[in-house]
Amino acid sequence: MAQDSDEGGIESAATADAPAPGQSIVVTGSRIQNPNLEQASPVAVVTAEELSLQQANTAEESLRQIPGLVPSVGSNVNNGNGGSTYVNLRGLGANRNLVLLNGTRLVPQGLNGLTNIDVIPVALLERMDVLTGGAGATYGADAISGVVNFVTKRDFEGVDISATNQITEEGDGYTFRGDMIVGGNFGDGRGNAVFAVGYTNREAIFQGDRSYGVNNISSITGAAGGSSTAIPSVITVPGTTSGTLQVSPDGTSLVPFYAPFNFNPQNIYQTPLEQYRLYGSSRYEINDAIEVFAEGMFVQSTTSTIIASSGTFRNVLDTPLSNPFLPGGIRNQICGFDTDADLAGTQPLFSQAECDAAALATDPNDPAYRTVGIDYGRRFIEFGPRLSEYRTRLFQIKAGARGALVSNLDWEIFGAYGESENVQRQSGNGTLSRLQQSVLATNPNTCLDDSNGCVPIDLFGPQGSITPAVQSFLDVGNSGTEGAALSQVQAFISGDVGFGISAEPIAIALGAEYRDYSAFSRSDLLSQTPGEVLGNGAASPDVEGAYDVKEVFGELVVPLVSGAAFADELTLELAGRISDYSTTGTEYTWKAGGSWSPVPSLQIRGGYQRVTRAPNISELFAVPVTGLDNFDTDPCAGAAPTTDANLRAICLAQGAPATSIGSIIVDPAGQVNVTTGGNPNLAAEKANTWTIGAVFQPVFAPGLSMTIDYYNIKLNDAITSPTIGDVFSACFDNNPSPTNPACTSIRRNPATGNLFGNVGTTPGLPLVLTNQGQIFTDGIDLVANYSTDLGFAGLDLGFFGNWTNRSRFKANQDDPASLNRDCVGYYSINCASIQPEFSFTQRTTLSFDEVDLSLRWRFIDAVEVEPLVADTFLEEFRTIPSEHYFDLTAVFNVTDSFALTAAVINLFDNEPKVVGSNIGSTSYNSGNVFPSTYDALGRRYSVTARMTF
Incomplete structure (x- = not known):
C-alpha cells in the first residue's frame, strides 16, 4: 500500500489533519485540550513519514536541516563535542530552548541544563513539533526561543x-x-502498552579521507600549514631574543621554523556512535473517570571525539645541558655562543667552557650541572590520536493519572524523575609532570627520578624517537563524570467552563508545577590540574550545584465571535506563569495572543510574550577554566610593538616579557587561550517575543494550505560572554592604554608573550559571563503544502522556507559604543554556527500504487566573512556561494506488511566550499569547511527494511 499523499513533509500544525469527531488534541505550546481549538503560535511539524524519507538516524540530523534552526553541537562537531547533541532554535543558543518528550521536560545532560537529543527514539516518533517565538508561560524557563516536543506513538498495536x-x-x-x-x-481495550528497543552503530569519517580535508589550510595565506607543535620539535628559549626555531631535518641544529604539523588527517568529520535504547509506555482506564499512565526510557550511548596527536604544546621544561638526547650543535646554540645561529642573541647564556662542562655534568650536585628552560612544541605522533570516549546513560520515568473532573473539565497529575550521566575517558594525551620528569634525565636509559617507572624521552629526534616505553610512562589516561538529576511534579485541570461569549465555550487550564534540578561535574586529579593533561585545553575542576522552582500557571482561550460576517472566528488567548526560583527569586512570564478568521479559508494569528530564563547551574557555579578557541590576529605580534611605545606598554601590561617584544607570534594553528567560568551573581534574562502571521486554506484549491509568520525576539540582560573580537576591540580599539582594565584583563604567556601555551600559566582572553548582553533576531517562516491526484499518481508538494532578517548580539547593552554584531549571512570567529539569511526545503513526492518517489531540495543562501574582519583573510575564502542539495528517496511497498525504503543523500555529491581552518570558531570551522552546515561526507546511500504485523 502506498503512503498517503498528504503525509511526508514539514507542515504547520494549523495545516495538519483535523482530529476525528470528539477527539481532543494537545497542540505543543498549550495545556488546553479541545477538538475545536488551534493556537495562535506557529508550530512546525516533522512527521514520522518525513523522518523516514530523510532516512534520519538521529533527531539531530533532521532538526538541524529545518530552515530557521541553526546547527548546534552534533555529529559533525569534533573538537568541542562533549558526547551530546543539542538543538538551537533561531540561533539564540541551545540553552534558550526547551526539549520535551510528550510534553514533559527531559532530564538535562549536565551542568548547562541542555538536553541530549541523541537519546530520542526516532523510530517511535509520531512527530516532532517545533514551536518558536517563546513558550515560557506554558512550559516555564528555558523556552525563550521556543520548544521542541518529541511526540511518540500512542495506542500502538502490533509489531514494527x-x-x-x-x-x-x-x-x-x-x-x-x-528498532523493534x-x-x-x-x-x-481499556489499556494499551508499548515497548520499544533499538540499537545504532555509526562509524567515524576522517578528514584525511576527503580531498578538501587532507591538508590544514591557512585562511590567511591559503597555504597548507598547521600547528607549531610539530615534529621535529619546535624550540624557543624564554628570556632571550630568539625567534621560533625547529630541529633541522638532520637533527644537528636549530633552523627557522619550516615544518608545521598537519593535524587534519587525524581529525574527523563525523563522530562515531554506539547506542542502546529502551522505551516503554502504558495506560489503563480504571473506570470512566480515572486513567493511570506510565512512561519510561533508558538510553546508553558511547560516542568519541578523535583529535590529532597530543604533545608538549609550547610547555617550558627545565632541560639539563647534559640531556643524553641533546645534540652538541643545538646545545651550543642554546648556550648562545654560536653567534651565527644562536637562541640567546648578543648575550650568551653561558660561556663555551661553561657549556662544555655542563654537557658532561650528569649529577645535579655537580657544580657544573646546568639546566635551561626550553619551550618545546613537539607532537607525539607516536601515540596516535587523542581519543575522548563518552559513555552516556540516561533514564527517566513518569507516572500519573488523569480523568474527568466534570463533563467538560479534565484533570491530570504526574511526577517524573530522571538521571543522566556522562563518563569521559581520555587516552593519547600524556601528563606534564611526567614529561618534565622524563626530560630531566641525564642518562638515555634511566631518569634522575625513576619513580612511577620513568623512561627518558628524546624530544630532539625525528618521528619514532619516542618509544612505546615512553608512551606507557606518559599516557596514563584520565577521566571525568558529569551528571544531572531532575525531579518534577505537575498537576493541572483543563477544558472549558461550559459557557462563552460566542457559540464556543471559554477554555482554560490551571495548574502548578515543582522542579528540582541538581548537577555535578567530577574529574580525577589529573583533569583538575590546569595544564597537567597535555593537549587537553581546559582543566575540569569539580562543580556541583542545585536549585528548585515552584510555579503556578494558567491559560485562557476565549472565542469572542464565531460564524459571523467577516469574523468566522475571533479568539483571544491569554496565559501567565509565576515562578519562584531558589536562586534568582520570583519571575513572571505571560503571553497574549489571538486569531481572526475573516472568512473560513483565511486565519490571521499573532501573539506577544514576556519570557524569562533563570541562569543554569553551569552559568552560576562553573569554576573558571582556560581552554582553546580560534582566532586570527594579535596586535602585539610581529614588529608593531617595537615601533609603537603605547602598544609595547600594553603588551607588557598583559604579561609579555620584555625580551619577547618583536618576536610574539600568532599560533600557526590559529588558536588562542580563552578563560571562561560561571558567575554566582547572575540574574534572570528577560525576553519580549511576538509573532504575527496568517493561515490560508482556500476552498477554491482543495489540498492547498499555506502559512506565513513573522517572528521578533529581543532578549535583554542576556547571560553572555563577549566574543573574541569584542575582547580585542575593547582594548585595542577603545582607549588603548596599559592602564585600561579591558587591556590588562588579557593575560599572555609569561615566557613567550604569546596568547597560546600552557593553560596553567596563560589565561589568554577573558570571556566572563555577565547579564550585560543583548540578543535580537527577527524573520519570516513560510510553509506551503499541496496535495492532489494526478490520476496516474498522487502528487504531494511541500515547502518550508525561512528568511532571517537580523540576528544581533551586543556584548554590553548599556554601552552605546558596544558593537551590535549581526551574524546573519556572515561567518567568523565572532559568529559560531552559520546562520544564512534565506534557506528552504522543498519536497516533491509522487505516490503510485506500490511505489513512492520523493525528491527533497535543500537550499542554503550564500554567506560571507564578517565585514569587520574580512580583510584579514584571503579573498577566495571570503564567500561561500549558495548551496543546493538534493536527496532522492524511493519507498517500495512490497506487501501490506513489508516496505523497503532506499535513498541517495546528497545526490550530486556536492563538496563543501573550502575556506581554510581558522576563519571561524573551533567547533564549527573544522577540516577547512563548516561541516555542520555543509555536507562534508559526500554522496551516501541508505536502505531501510521495515516489517509490520
Whole structure:
C-alpha cells in the first residue's frame, strides 16, 4: 500500500489533519485540550513519514536541516563535542530552548541544563513539533526561543521491525540502526502498552579521507600549514631574543621554523556512535473517570571525539645541558655562543667552557650541572590520536493519572524523575609532570627520578624517537563524570467552563508545577590540574550545584465571535506563569495572543510574550577554566610593538616579557587561550517575543494550505560572554592604554608573550559571563503544502522556507559604543554556527500504487566573512556561494506488511566550499569547511527494511 499523499513533509500544525469527531488534541505550546481549538503560535511539524524519507538516524540530523534552526553541537562537531547533541532554535543558543518528550521536560545532560537529543527514539516518533517565538508561560524557563516536543506513538498495536543501513560513496561512515516496537491493547481495550528497543552503530569519517580535508589550510595565506607543535620539535628559549626555531631535518641544529604539523588527517568529520535504547509506555482506564499512565526510557550511548596527536604544546621544561638526547650543535646554540645561529642573541647564556662542562655534568650536585628552560612544541605522533570516549546513560520515568473532573473539565497529575550521566575517558594525551620528569634525565636509559617507572624521552629526534616505553610512562589516561538529576511534579485541570461569549465555550487550564534540578561535574586529579593533561585545553575542576522552582500557571482561550460576517472566528488567548526560583527569586512570564478568521479559508494569528530564563547551574557555579578557541590576529605580534611605545606598554601590561617584544607570534594553528567560568551573581534574562502571521486554506484549491509568520525576539540582560573580537576591540580599539582594565584583563604567556601555551600559566582572553548582553533576531517562516491526484499518481508538494532578517548580539547593552554584531549571512570567529539569511526545503513526492518517489531540495543562501574582519583573510575564502542539495528517496511497498525504503543523500555529491581552518570558531570551522552546515561526507546511500504485523 502506498503512503498517503498528504503525509511526508514539514507542515504547520494549523495545516495538519483535523482530529476525528470528539477527539481532543494537545497542540505543543498549550495545556488546553479541545477538538475545536488551534493556537495562535506557529508550530512546525516533522512527521514520522518525513523522518523516514530523510532516512534520519538521529533527531539531530533532521532538526538541524529545518530552515530557521541553526546547527548546534552534533555529529559533525569534533573538537568541542562533549558526547551530546543539542538543538538551537533561531540561533539564540541551545540553552534558550526547551526539549520535551510528550510534553514533559527531559532530564538535562549536565551542568548547562541542555538536553541530549541523541537519546530520542526516532523510530517511535509520531512527530516532532517545533514551536518558536517563546513558550515560557506554558512550559516555564528555558523556552525563550521556543520548544521542541518529541511526540511518540500512542495506542500502538502490533509489531514494527525496521533496520537501516547507510554508507558513503567513499565506503566509510557506515551506519546501522535497528528498532523493534511491540504494542497492544489489554483489559477489553481499556489499556494499551508499548515497548520499544533499538540499537545504532555509526562509524567515524576522517578528514584525511576527503580531498578538501587532507591538508590544514591557512585562511590567511591559503597555504597548507598547521600547528607549531610539530615534529621535529619546535624550540624557543624564554628570556632571550630568539625567534621560533625547529630541529633541522638532520637533527644537528636549530633552523627557522619550516615544518608545521598537519593535524587534519587525524581529525574527523563525523563522530562515531554506539547506542542502546529502551522505551516503554502504558495506560489503563480504571473506570470512566480515572486513567493511570506510565512512561519510561533508558538510553546508553558511547560516542568519541578523535583529535590529532597530543604533545608538549609550547610547555617550558627545565632541560639539563647534559640531556643524553641533546645534540652538541643545538646545545651550543642554546648556550648562545654560536653567534651565527644562536637562541640567546648578543648575550650568551653561558660561556663555551661553561657549556662544555655542563654537557658532561650528569649529577645535579655537580657544580657544573646546568639546566635551561626550553619551550618545546613537539607532537607525539607516536601515540596516535587523542581519543575522548563518552559513555552516556540516561533514564527517566513518569507516572500519573488523569480523568474527568466534570463533563467538560479534565484533570491530570504526574511526577517524573530522571538521571543522566556522562563518563569521559581520555587516552593519547600524556601528563606534564611526567614529561618534565622524563626530560630531566641525564642518562638515555634511566631518569634522575625513576619513580612511577620513568623512561627518558628524546624530544630532539625525528618521528619514532619516542618509544612505546615512553608512551606507557606518559599516557596514563584520565577521566571525568558529569551528571544531572531532575525531579518534577505537575498537576493541572483543563477544558472549558461550559459557557462563552460566542457559540464556543471559554477554555482554560490551571495548574502548578515543582522542579528540582541538581548537577555535578567530577574529574580525577589529573583533569583538575590546569595544564597537567597535555593537549587537553581546559582543566575540569569539580562543580556541583542545585536549585528548585515552584510555579503556578494558567491559560485562557476565549472565542469572542464565531460564524459571523467577516469574523468566522475571533479568539483571544491569554496565559501567565509565576515562578519562584531558589536562586534568582520570583519571575513572571505571560503571553497574549489571538486569531481572526475573516472568512473560513483565511486565519490571521499573532501573539506577544514576556519570557524569562533563570541562569543554569553551569552559568552560576562553573569554576573558571582556560581552554582553546580560534582566532586570527594579535596586535602585539610581529614588529608593531617595537615601533609603537603605547602598544609595547600594553603588551607588557598583559604579561609579555620584555625580551619577547618583536618576536610574539600568532599560533600557526590559529588558536588562542580563552578563560571562561560561571558567575554566582547572575540574574534572570528577560525576553519580549511576538509573532504575527496568517493561515490560508482556500476552498477554491482543495489540498492547498499555506502559512506565513513573522517572528521578533529581543532578549535583554542576556547571560553572555563577549566574543573574541569584542575582547580585542575593547582594548585595542577603545582607549588603548596599559592602564585600561579591558587591556590588562588579557593575560599572555609569561615566557613567550604569546596568547597560546600552557593553560596553567596563560589565561589568554577573558570571556566572563555577565547579564550585560543583548540578543535580537527577527524573520519570516513560510510553509506551503499541496496535495492532489494526478490520476496516474498522487502528487504531494511541500515547502518550508525561512528568511532571517537580523540576528544581533551586543556584548554590553548599556554601552552605546558596544558593537551590535549581526551574524546573519556572515561567518567568523565572532559568529559560531552559520546562520544564512534565506534557506528552504522543498519536497516533491509522487505516490503510485506500490511505489513512492520523493525528491527533497535543500537550499542554503550564500554567506560571507564578517565585514569587520574580512580583510584579514584571503579573498577566495571570503564567500561561500549558495548551496543546493538534493536527496532522492524511493519507498517500495512490497506487501501490506513489508516496505523497503532506499535513498541517495546528497545526490550530486556536492563538496563543501573550502575556506581554510581558522576563519571561524573551533567547533564549527573544522577540516577547512563548516561541516555542520555543509555536507562534508559526500554522496551516501541508505536502505531501510521495515516489517509490520
